[in-house]
Amino acid sequence: MGAHTHDHGHHEESFISKYIFSHDHKMISKQFLITAIFMGIVAVMLSIFFRLQLGWPGEKFAILNAFLGDKWAPDGILDKNAYLAMVTIHGTIMVFFVLTGGLSGTFANLLIPLQIGARDMASGFMNMLSYWFFLVSSLIMLASLFVEGGAASGGWTIYPPLSALPQAMPGSGTGMTLWLISMVLFVASSLLGGLNYIVTIINLRTKGMKMTRLPLTVWALLVTAILGVLSFPVLVSAVVLLIMDRTMGTAFYLSDIFIQGEALDVTGGSPILFQHLFWFLGHPEVYIVLLPALGISSEVIATNSRKPIFGYKAMIGSILAIGFLSFIVWGHHMYVTGMNPFIGSVFVFTTLLIAIPSAVKAFNYITTLWQGNIKFTPAMMFSVGLVSTFVTGGLTGIILADSALDVNVHDTYFVVAHFHIVMGMSAIFGMLAGVYHWFPKMYGRMLNSKLGYAHFWLTMVCGFGVFFPMHFVGIAGAPRRYYDYSEFDYLDHVMDLNPMISTFAIIGGAAQLLFIFNFFHSIWYGQKATQNPWKSNTLEWTTPVQHVHGNWPGALPEVHRWAYDYSNPEHEEDFVPQIVPLKQGEHAH
Amino acid sequence: MNLFILLVVVLAIIAIAQLTKVYDLSRTLRNSREEEVSAADNRVNANAWIVWMFVFFGSVIYLYAKYGDYLPESASEHGVAMDKLMSLNIWLITIVFFIVNYLLFTFANKYRFNPNRKAKFFAHDNRLEMLWTLVPGVTMAFIIVYGLITWNNITGPASADAMKIELYSKQFDWTARYPGENKVFGAVDYNLIGTTNALGMVTKEGVAQKLAELDHNIESTEKAIADGVAKGTMPDSYMESLEEQLYKLKRHKQRILDLKENELNGQSQWLAGADDKIVKGEFHIPVGQEVEFVFRSQDVIHSAYMPHFRAQMNTVPGVPTRFKMKPTITTAEMRKKLGNDKFDYVLLCNKVCGAAHFNMKMTVVVDTPEDFNAWLAEQKTFSGEGAKKEEAAPAPASDTTMVAQTKI
Numbered sequence: 002m003g004a005h006t007h008d009h010g011h012h013e014e015s016f017i018s019k020y021i022f023s024h025d026h027k028m029i030s031k032q033f034l035i036t037a038i039f040m041g042i043v044a045v046m047l048s049i050f051f052r053l054q055l056g057w058p059g060e061k062f063a064i065l066n067a068f069l070g071d072k073w074a075p076d077g078i079l080d081k082n083a084y085l086a087m088v089t090i091h092g093t094i095m096v097f098f099v100l101t102g103g104l105s106g107t108f109a110n111l112l113i114p115l116q117i118g119a120r121d122m123a124s125g126f127m128n129m130l131s132y133w134f135f136l137v138s139s140l141i142m143l144a145s146l147f148v149e150g151g152a153a154s155g156g157w158t159i160y161p162p163l164s165a166l167p168q169a170m171p172g173s174g175t176g177m178t179l180w181l182i183s184m185v186l187f188v189a190s191s192l193l194g195g196l197n198y199i200v201t202i203i204n205l206r207t208k209g210m211k212m213t214r215l216p217l218t219v220w221a222l223l224v225t226a227i228l229g230v231l232s233f234p235v236l237v238s239a240v241v242l243l244i245m246d247r248t249m250g251t252a253f254y255l256s257d258i259f260i261q262g263e264a265l266d267v268t269g270g271s272p273i274l275f276q277h278l279f280w281f282l283g284h285p286e287v288y289i290v291l292l293p294a295l296g297i298s299s300e301v302i303a304t305n306s307r308k309p310i311f312g313y314k315a316m317i318g319s320i321l322a323i324g325f326l327s328f329i330v331w332g333h334h335m336y337v338t339g340m341n342p343f344i345g346s347v348f349v350f351t352t353l354l355i356a357i358p359s360a361v362k363a364f365n366y367i368t369t370l371w372q373g374n375i376k377f378t379p380a381m382m383f384s385v386g387l388v389s390t391f392v393t394g395g396l397t398g399i400i401l402a403d404s405a406l407d408v409n410v411h412d413t414y415f416v417v418a419h420f421h422i423v424m425g426m427s428a429i430f431g432m433l434a435g436v437y438h439w440f441p442k443m444y445g446r447m448l449n450s451k452l453g454y455a456h457f458w459l460t461m462v463c464g465f466g467v468f469f470p471m472h473f474v475g476i477a478g479a480p481r482r483y484y485d486y487s488e489f490d491y492l493d494h495v496m497d498l499n500p501m502i503s504t505f506a507i508i509g510g511a512a513q514l515l516f517i518f519n520f521f522h523s524i525w526y527g528q529k530a531t532q533n534p535w536k537s538n539t540l541e542w543t544t545p546v547q548h549v550h551g552n553w554p555g556a557l558p559e560v561h562r563w564a565y566d567y568s569n570p571e572h573e574e575d576f577v578p579q580i581v582p583l584k585q586g587e588h589a590h
Numbered sequence: 591m592n593l594f595i596l597l598v599v600v601l602a603i604i605a606i607a608q609l610t611k612v613y614d615l616s617r618t619l620r621n622s623r624e625e626e627v628s629a630a631d632n633r634v635n636a637n638a639w640i641v642w643m644f645v646f647f648g649s650v651i652y653l654y655a656k657y658g659d660y661l662p663e664s665a666s667e668h669g670v671a672m673d674k675l676m677s678l679n680i681w682l683i684t685i686v687f688f689i690v691n692y693l694l695f696t697f698a699n700k701y702r703f704n705p706n707r708k709a710k711f712f713a714h715d716n717r718l719e720m721l722w723t724l725v726p727g728v729t730m731a732f733i734i735v736y737g738l739i740t741w742n743n744i745t746g747p748a749s750a751d752a753m754k755i756e757l758y759s760k761q762f763d764w765t766a767r768y769p770g771e772n773k774v775f776g777a778v779d780y781n782l783i784g785t786t787n788a789l790g791m792v793t794k795e796g797v798a799q800k801l802a803e804l805d806h807n808i809e810s811t812e813k814a815i816a817d818g819v820a821k822g823t824m825p826d827s828y829m830e831s832l833e834e835q836l837y838k839l840k841r842h843k844q845r846i847l848d849l850k851e852n853e854l855n856g857q858s859q860w861l862a863g864a865d866d867k868i869v870k871g872e873f874h875i876p877v878g879q880e881v882e883f884v885f886r887s888q889d890v891i892h893s894a895y896m897p898h899f900r901a902q903m904n905t906v907p908g909v910p911t912r913f914k915m916k917p918t919i920t921t922a923e924m925r926k927k928l929g930n931d932k933f934d935y936v937l938l939c940n941k942v943c944g945a946a947h948f949n950m951k952m953t954v955v956v957d958t959p960e961d962f963n964a965w966l967a968e969q970k971t972f973s974g975e976g977a978k979k980e981e982a983a984p985a986p987a988s989d990t991t992m993v994a995q996t997k998i
Contacts, residue, residue, distance in 0.1 A: 064595060081945040156942045162907055163890040163943060169761070170944040256908025257780040259790070260761075260889040264781045266841045272891055272906050306701070308709040315719050337893065338904045339885075339911030342745035346738050353730045353737075360726040361719065363690060368718065370697040372710035376627045377635040377702070385639070385698050392690045396683040399733065405740040406676050409669075409900040412893065412940045447624035449610060454635060458642075465646065473657035478897030480940040483948035489936065491897070495657055514599075518606050527624075528617070534625035568709040575708055590713055 024125030030110035037103025044094035045510045051087045054079040056503025058485045084484045085154035092157030100290040100428045102135045109198045109222045115541035118207025120551040123200040127193045134190035138183045145179035153180035161254040165246045168261040188233045198226040209560035216564040221296025224324040232285040239278035280331035288327045294431020298384040304537045305381035306373030307575045309565035312365045319358035326355050336404040345404045352402035379453025380438035387430040394423025415475025421468045445546045446527030452519040463509025470498045536576045563590050636702035643695040667916040668744045669900030748882040748914040759905040760888035762946035766873035776863010781845045791863045804843045811836045864973040872953035876962035882914040895940035917956045
């Protein structure tokens with residue numbers, strides 16, 4: 002299927018065509034990863050800045066003044082508007098730039114061609130454009146931190162009218178304009194990438210690579226790409242209408258507004274319309290972030306347990322079910338907007354249904370560990386950690402999905418705890434597992450595993466240390482996005498958790514330095530990798546360690562079996578690569 | 591301080607780099623491969639899962655014990671039902687949390703690598719998979735049905751004798767409005783909002799006053815434009831901004847003229863607002879009486895959150911929203927229960943709305959019906975009178991003859 006016949010290895014490449022405007026999926030994948038790591042560093046730093054304020058409100062921190070200057074942190078105390086800008090840009094960068102662009106961009110690019118046996122993506126040029134749109138959009142988002150009035154500050158969900166009216170807050174001026182432009186470019190990047198991933202998976206699978214033999218990573222990336230292609234355009238339309246409200250005097254989202262002494266000439270719009278459009282992307286987005294992480298973990302857990310992933314077909318079914326359901330649950334973000342309660346009921350029903358495929362996935366992971374022969378590589382540590390965060394964070398979703406309960410915990414720290422554990426930690430763990438697992442494939446060298454273990458345990462402990470106590474802060478009625486809680490006596494008894502949370506955040510943030518050091522050190526000085534270091538079955542480990550254009554120097558490999566023949570009793574070795582033909586009398590799975 | 595932090599960071603990086611170097615050398619000497627997880631590493635990490643499990647579970651139990659009684663008992667009727675549903679859900683998810691994490695960490699520990707063993711080739715099992723599809727399915731069905739019954743009770747229509755109170759939000763405070771003796775809120779329009787009319791109440795005087803004010807502004811803007819043209823030296827941007835200003839003022843005036851037209855046709859509660867009572871800072875509600883809040887917003891979306899009553903609803907500019915509840919515990923009783931004579935119920939903003947979002951609050955006082963009536967009687971009406979009988983309340987909205995008589 003789709004085997005390119007012409008030879009890719011011949012023409013000499015210049016520095017620019019190899020490292021900068023590369024069409025090669027492996028290089029583009031590295032470009033995405035390094036950009037995402039950089040964006041991740043920025044987002045973590047922002048979170049530490051606002052955690053300093055939350056942990057020790059009113060205290061002076063010279064470091065804040067050093068980074069943010071006299072305007073945003075006079076005397077080392079974070080300014081109120083700057084606080085909201087930090088919160089907003091932290092969320093935006095993490096959700097879109099690290100966990101969507103970074104995660105999908107890196108692993109879809111690296112793994113799709115390598116695991117399906119293709120020479121490259123269907124369109125290398127579109128793939129390159131996808132990265133460049135991503136980079137430009139990242140740079141614009143970063144630039145928005147430096148404009149007069151500060152970056153967008155209305156929360157990463159940018160609800161109008163707050164985001165539509167520059168009078169409403171300083172961050173709704175130029176900062177918001179840049180946010181919107183950046184997001185339009187980001188969506189362009191995401192669509193170019195997503196279409197490419199879908200077409201590649203459907204058309205370019207090598208001989209014998211049936212859909213039912215695809216590794217679960219590829220399945221997860223396929224469904225992720227489909228979700229993105231169907232939902233991101235809706236975000237663009239929401240954003241374009243918002244841009245028109247801001248610049249052309251339209252009133253799609255605005256009605257009967259009096260602000261800063263002026264009755265605006267707007268009637269008939271609905272701020273709630275924006276929320277419907279936003280969350281029509283926003284909820285699938287959660288799974289765009291999560292599914293690749295789950296796909297990566299399926300692969301890592303099976304390989305390192307030396308066992309087939311349990312319930313391969315159920316895993317595919319649950320990915321598809323989650324993907325489908327993710328489109329009909331967006332209203333659960335809007336139970337208290339005044340939306341018709343009956344529509345709320347429908348969203349309660351569809352949302353709680355997601356618990357079923359999620360439970361199937363969690364139990365299948367655990368059953369894969371059962372009676373396994375587990376090697377705790379750093380990637381495996383992060384994957385097991387992911388199962389824990391996925392379960393722990395997913396369970397509180399049951400409360401938030403229940404509209405009657407959401408009334409009292411909506412927009413409190415309970416929500417912050419929930420999505421940071423189930424989406425933030427899980428997706429980051431999946432991404433880090435992927436980096437530890439496929440680093441040898443990307444750079445031909447090994448990461449240092451000792452640093453990897455230290456990195457994992459510090460991240461695990463600090464991650465839960467930050468986010469688990471937030472459940473209790475939230476359930477006591479503490480709203481999110483507050484600059485200071487001292488005005489409210491009824492919260493005093495949970496506020497002693499805040500210094501502890503902030504301390505964990507700082508240590509956890511600092512622990513990422515171990516990873517960053519390990520990453521860049523190992524690119525040049527890591528131990529040289531062997532071809533198949535983890536004794537894995539999938540096709541990427543049949544390519545040479547040194548990257549070649551077209552991935553396989555000779556003919557494309559032919560696939561004879563599924564990706565999970567680990568510890569097959571009919572074979573001596575505890576793994577059987579997909580390219581190994583079936584023995585006489587052996588039946589395929 | 592900064593230098594010190596920088597120094598620590600730099601030293602830490604150097605330390606890691608040196609340690610890594612030593613490690614790399616020793617690995618080369620031992621001729622060991624990075625991907626071969628050593629028996630020692632595997633053992634340490636496998637055991638660490640169990641240590642972690644105890645630390646994790648222990649901390650979770652500690653947090654439950656110390657912070658589990660998160661809010662005082664619900665001070666509203668629906669809140670009691672909600673709390674019941676909540677504790678059922680919390681019990682359920684806590685049990686599942688412990689079981690699943692226990693299985694995960696103990697399996698991770700128990701099935702660590704052993705070179706003399708081969709993993710069990712166990713690819714699927716229909717009965718097991720059916721089990722963990724059906725059990726969550728049935729549990730979810732139960733949670734959905736129970737949850738929706740509660741939800742329907744909370745969001746069902748308010749009873750006919752429910753007392754209506756309007757909560758009005760703007761950056762960054764709350765205003766409450768009581769409809770007065772005629773039980774009808776006076777009409778409001780955002781075009782009439784001004785320093786003396788914070789809610790934009792529609793009154794004869796208000797409309798006349800706003801029109802006069804706009805006429806005055808239009809006149810002075812026109813004059814400024816004429817002056818500018820006469821001088822001929824003013825920058826274009828200045829002239830353009832004046833033109834824009836004039837256009838806006840004329841549009842504003844037109845909207846008020848349209849409003850006047852509509853009101854004269856008797857399409858809304860014209861003048862019903864004279865006896866409305868508007869309060870800031872704190873508002874009172876009587877215990878045992880169902881209250882239906884109507885929420886409006888002046889500028890951006892806010893959210894009216896009253897955690898002690900388990901009540902929350904967004905306030906959306908241009909789109910009124912509602913929430914009903916019946917308070918069951920007076921402020922005085924709650925103070926006694928909590929042993930805190932400073933305790934107050936609060937209304938706070940729970941949708942980010944700008945710099946002072948964190949500080950946008952109003953005190954809620956639950957009174958006995960007698961105290962409530964006394965308090966309400968003290969409040970002034972919008973027309974400026976105390977709640978005395980002599981100023982007869984204007985006719986309710988439906989009375990078009992009354993409206994037609996009114997000249998503006």
